[in-house]
Amino acid sequence: MNNIMIGRFVPGESLIHRLDPRTKMIGTFIYIFVMLWANNWQTYLWSAVFVVGLIKFTGQPFKLYWDGLKPIFWLILFTVILQLLFTPGSPVLWHLGPLSVTVPGVVNAIYVMVRFVLIILMSTILTLTTPPTSIANAIESLLGPLKKIKVPVAELALMLSIALRFVPLLMDETQKIMNAQKSRGMSFSTGGPIKRAKAIIPLLIPLFVGALQRALDLANAMEVRGFKDAVQRTRYRILHYDRNDYIAFFTIVFFVIIFFGIKIVTGF
Amino acid sequence: MAIRFEQVNFTYGAGTTLSQDVLHDINVNMPTGEITAIIGQTGSGKSTLIQHINGLLKPTTGQVLIDDFKLTSGTKEKQLIQLRQKVGIVFQFPENQLFANTVIEDVMYGPLNFGMTKAAAKIAAEQALTRIGVSENLWSKSPFDLSGGQMRRVAMAGTLASDPSVIVLDEPAAGLDPRGQAELLALVLELKKMGKTVVFISHQMEHVVTVADQVIVMHEGRIVAQEAPKVLFNRDLSWFQDLMLDLPKAGQFAEKMKAAGLILPRRPLNLQDLASLINKGAQHE
Ligand SMILES: Nc1ncnc2c1ncn2[C@@H]1O[C@H](COP(=O)(O)OP(=O)(O)OP(=O)(O)O)[C@@H](O)[C@H]1O
Ligand SMILES: [Mg+2]
Numbered sequence: 001m002n003n004i005m006i007g008r009f010v011p012g013e014s015l016i017h018r019l020d021p022r023t024k025m026i027g028t029f030i031y032i033f034v035m036l037w038a039n040n041w042q043t044y045l046w047s048a049v050f051v052v053g054l055i056k057f058t059g060q061p062f063k064l065y066w067d068g069l070k071p072i073f074w075l076i077l078f079t080v081i082l083q084l085l086f087t088p089g090s091p092v093l094w095h096l097g098p099l100s101v102t103v104p105g106v107v108n109a110i111y112v113m114v115r116f117v118l119i120i121l122m123s124t125i126l127t128l129t130t131p132p133t134s135i136a137n138a139i140e141s142l143l144g145p146l147k148k149i150k151v152p153v154a155e156l157a158l159m160l161s162i163a164l165r166f167v168p169l170l171m172d173e174t175q176k177i178m179n180a181q182k183s184r185g186m187s188f189s190t191g192g193p194i195k196r197a198k199a200i201i202p203l204l205i206p207l208f209v210g211a212l213q214r215a216l217d218l219a220n221a222m223e224v225r226g227f228k229d230a231v232q233r234t235r236y237r238i239l240h241y242d243r244n245d246y247i248a249f250f251t252i253v254f255f256v257i258i259f260f261g262i263k264i265v266t267g268f
Numbered sequence: 269m270a271i272r273f274e275q276v277n278f279t280y281g282a283g284t285t286l287s288q289d290v291l292h293d294i295n296v297n298m299p300t301g302e303i304t305a306i307i308g309q310t311g312s313g314k315s316t317l318i319q320h321i322n323g324l325l326k327p328t329t330g331q332v333l334i335d336d337f338k339l340t341s342g343t344k345e346k347q348l349i350q351l352r353q354k355v356g357i358v359f360q361f362p363e364n365q366l367f368a369n370t371v372i373e374d375v376m377y378g379p380l381n382f383g384m385t386k387a388a389a390k391i392a393a394e395q396a397l398t399r400i401g402v403s404e405n406l407w408s409k410s411p412f413d414l415s416g417g418q419m420r421r422v423a424m425a426g427t428l429a430s431d432p433s434v435i436v437l438d439e440p441a442a443g444l445d446p447r448g449q450a451e452l453l454a455l456v457l458e459l460k461k462m463g464k465t466v467v468f469i470s471h472q473m474e475h476v477v478t479v480a481d482q483v484i485v486m487h488e489g490r491i492v493a494q495e496a497p498k499v500l501f502n503r504d505l506s507w508f509q510d511l512m513l514d515l516p517k518a519g520q521f522a523e524k525m526k527a528a529g530l531i532l533p534r535r536p537l538n539l540q541d542l543a544s545l546i547n548k549g550a551q552h553e
Contacts, residue, residue, distance in 0.1 A: 173364075179324050180365035183357040184426060185381025187349060202377065205367035209412065 009131050014059035015244060017129045021138035023245040027252045028126045032119055034256050042262050044114050050255050051121050058129050068124040076116050083109040136161035141239055155229055170211060177206045269335040269433045269465055271298040271321055276330035278316060290316045292489045303456060303466045305476040308486030309512050314469045318436050322355035323348040353382040356432035360439045362423035366411040371422050374411050378430040396429035417448055435459055437468040441475060453479055473516040477537040487511050502535050518542040
């Protein structure tokens with residue numbers, strides 16, 4: 001339960017930690033969008049170098065990012081194998097019925113893997129250095145213009161931050177209930193598939209009951225303190241860009257320019 | 269069944285970047301048929317320690333001997349089921365573990381998992397519910413329709429029903445009213461009479477002096493004392509203050525008397541003890 005690194009925030013004092021969350025989100029989106037245009041080893045290399053540089057700047061050990069990749073290892077492997085087996089072209093290295101491994105297939109498989117890893121690493125930089133509530137604030141701020149067309153942006157952001165707040169609580173709760181039921185002899189590792197699926201009921205029911213109870217408690221607590229939706233609210237933490245954010249934007253623009261520069265030089 | 273910890277160290281998330289050493293060189297034993305209380309500040313590792321007794325956690329290094337069962341870092345999950353039948357743990361706020369449609373079905377869950385037949389499990393469940401004082405008219409109700417105190421009892425019956433030889437209770441009295449607490453202590457003593465080995469975690473020194481045969485004191489993941497309550501609560505006041513532990517109320521009272529110049533021959537454990545010491549005559553300085 002404690003090995004899940006995706007979406008985990010690790011507090012720190014690095015330059016990247018201190019950036020405005022909106023800067024980080026926009027930067028991440030621009031990076032991913034641009035990186036998807038990479039189509040040769042030069043552009044992939046530049047994208048990789050850029051991410052590695054950023055990781056250095058977060059002041060967190062590489063191992064943390066590596067832990068973040070592990071859970072999706074199988075997904076990456078699966079996609080790579082698909083690419084490997086189903087890309088047509090020549091020369092053919094090996095084939096069996098409809099399956100064939102071709103040189104373009106191998107190259108494609110490597111590119112897809114690199115692309116996957118880079119996207120995950122870049123998103124991990126965002127989530128590792130930004131508390132979930134800041135991400136929710138940033139989303140609210142970035143979606144601000146949609147208020148004009150009557151999208152309840154503030155309410156959506158509130159729902160998002162409450163949901164994010166509940167994730168670690170539910171994970172703790174799951175662990176506790178698992179321990180309790182294991183002590184009463186629950187076992188996931190014996191019996192056929194139906195028996196195993198059934199074994200999950202004693203886990204899910206208390207989890208739902210607990211989550212509903214918590215949600216009700218929270219709703220009551222908000223209501224007795226006079227919470228109303230659809231009112232103009234001020235904030236405790238006000239987002240504002242400062243010098244570092246301008247530097248960050250400049251860095252991303254630098255990445256984009258070099259990227260397309262390489263593309264032009266290597267002839268698209 | 270006797271329990272012995274030998275040089276146990278435990279780390280949460282061992283081998284990851286977020287690892288946290290929680291238990292350091294634990295050597296303790298919990299003798300058969302006795303009541304052992306574990307006390308210590310919050311975060312001192314009490315809950316982590318007791319989860320080693322039924323293999324929910326395995327020592328990172330060292331070993332735990334539960335009768336003839338040897339628990340080490342290499343113990344396989346499959347072997348643990350037989351250990352869990354012998355060691356029942358009731359966690360803090362056990363009412364959160366209820367799930368079945370009826371009270372009786374919920375209590376039968378453990379016994380069925382440990383291989384009893386349906387009929388045998390039903391009998392075991394009925395016995396456990398009766399012993400713990402859940403009246404028969406509640407047995408076919410949904411556990412979610414009960415009051416908090418009743419739910420707690422049902423959950424405890426759910427552990428007792430599989431008839432474990434060792435019963436471990438993690439802060440069983442938390443959130444109970446005074447009467448519920450008194451009943452709980454009576455139950456602990458009854459379990460001892462039945463020959464069970466009982467281990468319980470408590471923050472209430474009154475409970476510790478009332479039922480415990482021995483006390484284990486934890487501080488920052490280490491064992492700092494293992495002795496009878498009579499010996500323990502006679503230690504220097506400063507020792508307790510350093511560990512941020514309270515004395516039982518009678519002991520606190522005796523300290524106040526001492527501050528006022530009335531000295532008792534030793535520190536009393538409870539009210540009766542205090543009264544008899546006073547009767548014998550406190551000495552003026
Ligand atoms: N699942 C877990 N993962 C990581 N660390 C944990 C986990 N459970 C507990 N810890 C840490 O281990 C230490 C000891 O926790 P433990 O729950 O054993 O304390 P305790 O003595 O039972 O405290 P309390 O009296 O508050 O129940 C704490 O620092 C806690 O943060
Ligand atoms: Mg605890």
